[in-house]
Amino acid sequence: MSEATEAAEEPSYPHLADVELIAFRADAATGDGQFQLTPALARPDGALYGGTGAAASVMAMEAATQRDALWVVTQFVAQAHVGEIIDVSVEKLALGKRIAQLRVTATVGDRTIFCSLGAAAHPRPGGLTGQFLPMPAVSPPDDCGPMPFGPGSGEGREMAFSRRLEFRMATYADAQPPGSMAIWARLNGVGGLTRAGVAYLADMVPVAISRAAGKIGGGFSLDNSLRFANIPETEWVLLDLRGELATTGYGHGSFTAWSEDGALIATGSQTASMVHLFDPDQMEQWQRSIASAAALRPQR
């Protein structure tokens, strides 16, 4: 075997950029691996951020097959907490010449934290390629402010909890489509956008569901279902989100994800338990109360 061939057979997955985001150590033979839940990968309350679970599933599937993830759905089963080591194991349900069908189970000890199903695939030469939707016309990232709501932009700060994640609220050039909200998102300090990167930044449907219902807040995602195209180079990703419906406390929504140049790079959908909802009036009243209380607090 020549040196050139050997070099070509170096594992391509997980991508270096992905390991910068989530320090996932994968076994080269099986793809099984583990990562520690750090504060940067957790929600402000120290629990697993959904985007981290979805991205780790993508990384594990790609590492196990050395193929690009095609679609991945991740179900969030139980909470993990900052400091814990999450073991991610990949089961190869069917390993075809092109398509690999996979099942992922992530555990901390004997607790199942998240599970995934999905496929990764080698390209089919000459296979159908095309984009059948136009990019929605929205304000460019440089003309958009941080996620704004109410006096304190509390919602924006809450969502951009990680220094790696940045969100900006876009406005539609034409009439706002029903149930829709548009967000520009980017990852900072990560070398290039990948499928795992898109999974990391796309856990935003619950916010769109509450917005569609005229509320502020969100809920907790039960799952994140993602379908990927090829990912071109782009700094910002447009998430065109759509809150679709809610039934007795459970909401569904979807999104398309776009490069700055108008390439459709992923689609997705989520179901969420919509338990953290407030009326905008109520929220403003609370924020005024908090501000008053802060003004009265003795100086330390």
Add this chain to the structure above:
Amino acid sequence: MSEATEAAEEPSYPHLADVELIAFRADAATGDGQFQLTPALARPDGALYGGTGAAASVMAMEAATQRDALWVVTQFVAQAHVGEIIDVSVEKLALGKRIAQLRVTATVGDRTIFCSLGAAAHPRPGGLTGQFLPMPAVSPPDDCGPMPFGPGSGEGREMAFSRRLEFRMATYADAQPPGSMAIWARLNGVGGLTRAGVAYLADMVPVAISRAAGKIGGGFSLDNSLRFANIPETEWVLLDLRGELATTGYGHGSFTAWSEDGALIATGSQTASMVHLFDPDQMEQWQRSIASAAALRPQR
């Protein structure tokens, strides 16, 4: 315990209407069960029809928890064939007071045929309820013909392979949205529409992807991801399908499902391997060749 209480505790799932569609025998305690793949539940080539797998997963999740399915993604791993008995087992990953998180594995002997992830839930009293999208304006079912294409309507016959399934091609009242096609679907001889019934009739995204690409044909679904609202009484279901993109032979698309009265009853998405595609011209030429050959065939 009074007789009335006992009667109220009779298992409500699987629904009778669902068992009329798929003769799924569920163990009352575990929800695990089995069904035989009959010709009515198979594709014309005798292999498992994707909608059957998705519907059986919904039935198993509901039987195991006695709760309505909230979302279910079903991955099609390997083929089963007419006559085979498919065993469906349900693993309760997390069993909350309201939300049950589930994983389904369907096997024939030691072959995994399909897998699912999903949740079933009891309603949350006073929980967020709303519909944030308007129904698309399309021609009513009575004004629509069977799925038409080309001289022989071959595609329509192919898709309505089961006498239980009927499809009609709807036309949009306004401009056809990019990548979209609208189909009215109904189940015949089944007592009422359920979540499993919607799963059974909603395996149509691959057709929408090929249409969006200007082709005839379809592909094989790798999965079917479904999210359910409450299902009102309706004879026909409108599938508003959208072919979104294809990359090197793999296509993604989504749909919304509507009652005749305009209630959004489900949303879904699928990824498919797009391997059975023809140009319309090529198809017409073949059909003419077949017709000529038939005319020349000696009478028996």
